[in-house]
Amino acid sequence: MGKGANLVPDEGEKCVSEEIKTFKWNEIRQNKWIVIDNNVYDVSKFSNKHPGGKVILLNNVGQDATDAFTSFHKDVKKVEKYLKTLKIGRVVPESDVNQNEERKDELHKDFQQLRKMAEGMDLFKPSAWFYSLHFLQLIVLDLIGTYLIYQSGYQNWLTYFIAVACLVTTQAQAGWLQHDLGHLSVFKSTKMNHFAHRVVICAIMGFSADRWNNRHFKHHAKPNAIRKDPDIRFSYFYLLGKKLPKEVGEKKKGWLPYNLQQFYFFFTLPPVLVPVFSVIEMYIYMIRYMKIKDMLWISLYYVRWYYMFATSIGVLGAIKLCFLVRFFQSYWFIWSTQMSHLPMEVDYDKDLSWFRTQLITTCNVEKSAFNDWVSGHLNFQIEHHLFPTMPRHNLYKIAPHVKKLCEKYGIEYQCKTMSQATFDIYNCLKESGEIWYEAYNS
Template sequence: MLPVRRRIRHGGRNLLRETRRPVVSTSTTETRGSDFARLAQRVSDAGLLDRRPVYYAVRISLAALAYLGGWAVFAWVGDSWLQLLVAAAMAVVFTQLGFVAHDLGHRQVFRTRRPSDVAGLLIGNLGVGLGWGWWTHKHNRHHANPNHEDHDPDVSPAVIVWSEDQVARSHGLPRFIAKYQAYWFFPLLTLEAWHLHIASFKALLKPSAKRRGPELALLLTHFVLYFGLVFTVLPWDKALVFLLVHQGLFGIYLGVSFAPNHKGMPVLTKEDKLDFLRKQVLTSRNVRGNPFTDVALGQLNYQIEHHLFPNMPAPNLRRAQPIVQRYCAEIGVDYLQTGLVESYGQALRHLHEVGAALR
């Protein structure tokens, strides 16, 4: 059963916004269930699910060198406002390491769990101060039900609200923000890194947390070294500004890398009964790639392919894109690909429309 939807113009194409009267889907479950299997066979035959050990060896080595080199430059520059440039550079390095941790969480780098976990903990917890185990679990829940109001933690109404139903149920700060949340979105991203740090600690303080001891020890070690180095090299005023710039830009970079992927795409509810392929494709948006965009966004601009094949090594996503796009055209599934700037426009317009009732 699928809900009847009314068409809305969105970014030069039609997207679907839900109403509540269900109708029978035009394709059977049996037919739709086999669609992904046929696509997976094509992708597998092209060798795109094969591991890329040389690529990841080079990528991780370059990221590690940039990380260690950045802190060496920080120590060399010393007591100077030029450290704000170092803060900006380290925000880029931290985000790139976050992309590597993301790939490790999806088992794109190693086939087995143990080396993926070890590398993920070293990069995530110790390197950038994010609870890798907690974030990976949350991110896998997102992959299982992207843009689903009830099951995707990335569209839970914490501060930003993502649907009109969430606006109707909102109160307090989310309701205050929702009125003009499109204008609040980018300023709020300056707090995103701090939010992830705090959420990591909160998750690890729960008795049910897996690997609680090692993860917490690595996370604490990161912040002892991080704050210790910053406040040892810089006087307190420059240190505070460095922290604000570094963590603020880190949060913005993370936010602008993930926002184009799903924000402004259809939000699903329990009434939506979609097979795996349609659930992933219809809620995801691709950003047209080029070498710079691919590196800057950690190749997550091929979001549709990534959601269909989350364990596909990142450098293979670009090659998979035309295969997936052609296949979606063959079976009549909408496939959205747009430019980077337009992807932000679509996301912001959606946030603004969601809050319209409060205006």
């Protein structure tokens, strides 16, 4: 090489040396890579470091996760910096794409346009007044409940009942607030959302923030997907949908008489989910993964509960009150959330588009002041699943535009009355139980 030779390759040499690799979909599925905006990423080593948990990534391998990625990450540009190190190429444009795939791609583009419209309408901007009043509601109700317990204890059962009602409402409404914080919907700062999330769910409610995030985002990523959505893993006690009951029945398996699950469901899962199952599952998770920070935060809840109630009704009385409040809170939670999910399609992951997946697995309940308040605006379950980071007080504003997109693609948009949604829990359990019974006895 002669003196003064240029050691820096010119632009043409750069293009050759940095030529982007292309992969076909069958190769992507075989190697379990993830696709975002037609870029291919190898997440095999990164999955253990993923803040949302390893399983969320693994549940999307071999698929186009573009809509899921943009829906979950508030600051997409910031996250893209980490993605660059995982990028291995792009999806090769395939000429043999069938009509269904073309339609799926068209729906994806229309949904992205809908998202841009929502951003233009400032629907991802939280209202400080809304959340301030919501938090104030928790403080007022908690103080009223504490005062009534302190003044009368068990002496006046009417006063005690009113106190319990106030405390149950506090916990239920705190549940909706922590849900918003967990979805990064309340503050502009991600760190502030995480901090406030721990304050509400750990110190006020006594549950693990890390465990909630780990479980809840699996549900959002693959709602009602068998083996992927943790919220429908009740196989030993209940069978949901049409496919799983038939499979279990044909194998001649059945721990319980599932043809009667529409009756025993209301007396089994709701009363024990929050006060028993969630607590046991939470401590197993925290101990297994050494979630010391959550343990310390949760200790504030027990200290708070002791000084608020044990000093007036004793330690045993405080424990009984805690269980009673969580007992009724559990019914509130199950009723508000499951009426929008249980009656919908429950099946294996079909790798459908993000938009279509959310529409077949969620439904809405009519808007009203009561429905909005009692369900934490999760009566707009469809819109919440499509736009998880959107503040809940704005969900109704995007609903008409979601309906129009459904009409364009012939997708059913289900919106029910509160009574119909409640009865549909019974109806879907009954239908699934009958499918199992018929397959089991055939």
